[in-house]
Amino acid sequence: MFIIPSVFEPCGLTQMIAMRYGSVPIARKTGGLNDSVFDVDDDTIPLQFRNGFTFLTPDEQGLNSALERAFSLYSSKPDSWQELVKKDMEIDxxxxxxxxxxxxxxxxxxxxxxxxxxxx
Missing domain, CATH: 1.20.5 (Single alpha-helices involved in coiled-coils or other helix-helix interfaces)
Incomplete structure (x- = not known):
């Protein structure tokens, strides 16, 4: 997992680099992060684009919520986690x-x- 709790992020390459190397991003929905990290639990996003975990408010509660969801998927559905990692690594x-x-x-x-x- 790669945690990106940016308050501001005009573009952001770290999430793209992290995904290429197999780290699932956990990012705040801001700037370029919001353009490239789409929450796995967001039903408004087509399934093929969901690639990480996001949170809206730049505070402990927002970050903890995203972390808990990520850890839950990692520990309770390891096959789904590995599919997510593979999908993230293949994003162009x-x-x-x-x-x-x-x-x-x-x-x-x-x-x-x-x-x-x-x-x-």
């Missing part, structure tokens, strides 16, 4: 993936703009 945070997504978005935008121009 490379620029190649981001660049590809931006290229795709740009191509769609250009196609829509051309289609709109042709209608007028």
């Amino acid at each position: 945070f490379s620029w190649a993936t981001s660049a590809s997504q931006y290229e795709e978005l740009y191509a769609k935008s250009v196609a829509r703009a051309r289609a709109a121009a042709n209608r007028t």
Whole structure:
């Protein structure tokens, strides 16, 4: 486990490095951490993106709650824990993936703009 109780975190690479090496992140929902660590218990997040444990309030109670949930999964469901570790290690945070997504978005935008121009 890798604990990141940041009050502020503009981007954050530590969680990505931790996951690559098999550490499940326990992070406060702020800044870049909120963009890359998604709580395993959050039903509003698609299952394939859930990769760690998060907490909202930067205090002892918030951190302890996330820690308790992480330790509970680790001790009571070791197979699920290992699946989470493996999934985290396989996440692709490379620029190649981001660049590809931006290229795709740009191509769609250009196609829509051309289609709109042709209608007028």
